[in-house]
Amino acid sequence: MKLAFPLFSAALALGTISSEDTSQITEETRIWTPDTTARIEFNLVEGALTESWSIPVDGEGNYLPNQYYRVYVTAPEGYSIRARIADNVDIEDAGLGGVCDQDAAIFYNGPDGNFELARLCGAIANPMDVVGTRSDMTLVFKSNENVIVKTGMSVTFTAFSEPPNNLAWNSVQNAFEDIKSLVFDGHDHKRDHIQDRKAKHFQNIFSRFTWMGEHNKMPGDCSVMADVGEEADFVPPVVDENAPCDTIANFVAALRSFHYTYVCMDGIDTSVNKRMIPAKTKAMLKRQEDFLTNQKFHAMGCLLAP
Structure with a gap:
């Protein structure tokens, strides 16, 4: 609460501000x-x-x-x-x-x-x-x-x-922010503890892949790539507010193409970071795609009506 509000309340109690004046004091105009x-x-x-x-x-x-x-x-x-x-x-x-x-x-x-x-x-x-x-x-x-x-x-x-590899990752990060707003934050009239849990779960899913942004390089700048993709293989995500479920599927596909095209495995200790092993990453992407799109639409709330 703002400092001025307790002072205002005290003044009202002391009679230095009339009760009629309170009709003009709102949270917005007061601050x-x-x-x-x-x-x-x-x-x-x-x-x-x-x-x-x-x-x-x-x-x-x-x-x-x-x-x-x-x-x-x-x-x-x-x-x-x-x-x-x-x-x-x-x-x-x-x-x-x-x-x-x-x-x-x-x-x-x-x-x-x-x-x-x-x-x-x-x-x-x-x-x-x-x-x-x-x-x-x-x-x-x-x-x-x-x-x-x-x-x-x-x-x-x-x-x-930005070089193309950074632009590509930025597009993934930006799409994630847009999807959260579209699917969760955009449905404030339906917010409840279940909806909050869905949003948190979606955040947790993406956090499993944020390491990709830290290990992205241009093709040719790395001796061990996640695969043998070229720059043209990256397909940027497209956010369509009229098709949230398709947008989520498209987002996972963009993550997959980013991993294929830009993720550099140099310097990664895969004995410690096993989820970064290319085969395991691909399997995790497939599991999350199935979870978010094919198997449990309602689990992520992507079919919520606007």
Whole structure:
């Protein structure tokens, strides 16, 4: 809960705020006022692949309370975006929940509300870069209505080109995020503990294959490939919101083609990481494909009505 709300409640109890005033106090207007939202857009293009932005400050060098800034950055196809944050971030400390629920700078992989990459608050001396996997990124900065304000932060957005193997893995990772939103997060009206368990199970399934992204190389850069695929053998996943079950099957097929095309087995101790042995990986992919598509549609919720 925000700091100002207990103060407001105390003031009401003391009679310094009339009960009639409470009709105008809502969770949304109390914390962030929609009409103060500032929308900033940067379109990074060839020859101009860098843009910088700082949280606006007053004459004393502090950002203002009750602000909402949305910075949306786009890059050319085949590029990803890196946000390099200047040293000495200074934002209000985390609230009672300890999760930056007061003032915060939030980075999203794509539009705001999409996969959250990082959430910053407090004093940070050497912040890490925030790197996305899409050709767009959003930074949202929100300050609440209390008087605790700081000097803020500055960030530089840079678009960088990705080699085909990284682009391929990014497309798999992005499709996974989209599927979770389509199948689970998009059905909030049906959310219950069973639905949450399905979403967690889907996350666990994908986590079994995330090592592929760490061991991907271009064909020819590795002496021991998972198979003998060529770059053209990779089939990127396609997310179709009108066909969630087909989308899941397509996603597993994309994972299979990525493994066939790009996974490098050099340096992998398969005596320890037995699931990374090509034959075992293929068998696991087949089992998960059968589970997600052919055998138990309802187990993953892919037939839920919108």
